[in-house]
Amino acid sequence: GQNIDQPTEMTATEGAIVQINCTYQTSGFNGLFWYQQHAGEAPTFLSYNVLDGLEEKGRFSSFLSRSKGYSYLLLKELQMKDSASYLCAVMDSNYQLIWGAGTKLIIKP
Amino acid sequence: NAGVTQTPKFRILKIGQSMTLQCTQDMNHNYMYWYRQDPGMGLKLIYYSVGAGITDKGEVPNGYNVSRSTTEDFPLRLELAAPSQTSVYFCASSFTGSGANVLTFGAGSRLTVL
Numbered sequence: 001g002q003n004i005d006q007p008t009e010m011t012a013t014e015g016a017i018v019q020i021n022c023t024y025q026t027s028g029f030n031g032l033f034w035y036q037q038h039a040g041e042a043p044t045f046l047s048y049n050v051l052d053g054l055e056e057k058g059r060f061s062s063f064l065s066r067s068k069g070y071s072y073l074l075l076k077e078l079q080m081k082d083s084a085s086y087l088c089a090v091m092d093s094n095y096q097l098i099w100g101a102g103t104k105l106i107i108k109p
Numbered sequence: 110n111a112g113v114t115q116t117p118k119f120r121i122l123k124i125g126q127s128m129t130l131q132c133t134q135d136m137n138h139n140y141m142y143w144y145r146q147d148p149g150m151g152l153k154l155i156y157y158s159v160g161a162g163i164t165d166k167g168e169v170p171n172g173y174n175v176s177r178s179t180t181e182d183f184p185l186r187l188e189l190a191a192p193s194q195t196s197v198y199f200c201a202s203s204f205t206g207s208g209a210n211v212l213t214f215g216a217g218s219r220l221t222v223l
Contacts, residue, residue: 008149042214042217043199050209089151096154097154097212101150102151
């Protein structure tokens with residue numbers, strides 16, 4: 001079966017750095033996505049990786065290793081507004097998105 | 110530019126009732142999707158559409174129906190509501206179905222079946 005694994009919850013301090021990991025086992029691979037979802041709101045797109053390596057976008061970076069079935073989302077200079085759930089999703093060989101359950105990130109002052 | 114608009118935001122249904130969740134997008138996106146989100150689980154695809162007049166089942170289609178008569182609208186119909194359909198429903202759209210397929214989501218519809 002297809003599976004996406006992420007930690008359920010993480011806690012970090014304002015101003016610090018946090019890394020949210022995502023491992024996947026899917027039938028084929030056509031890209032990996034990270035979305036941010038604030039409580040009670042819709043998911044919003046953060047990043048897309050299809051090749052190995054690091055993609056940087058401001059305070060957020062996303063890394064992919066296809067051989068290891070692994071990605072991480074790195075958030076720097078954490079702000080209180082970064083408190084949200086972070087969803088990892090993989091596009092499989094049929095171009096269907098397989099979603100992880102999400103990681104709830106709690107930022108403490 | 111409103112993006113993806115879903116209605117209603119909240120609804121309580123009795124077992125056996127029917128209802129339609131409305132979804133409209135104004136971005137001229139070809140692809141539209143309906144997902145449900147349950148606590149502790151990833152988004153599950155119910156139905157999707159690649160263009161007007163074309164719909165297909167996702168991972169969890171039982172108990173639901175859709176139609177796509179126009180590019181803009183993609184309503185989701187619940188027939189004979191059951192407690193297992195208590196969930197948050199998200200409509201989404203995208204320009205393409207492959208590659209950097211970025212989804213734009215509606216605000217969600219929280220449905221409770223009692």
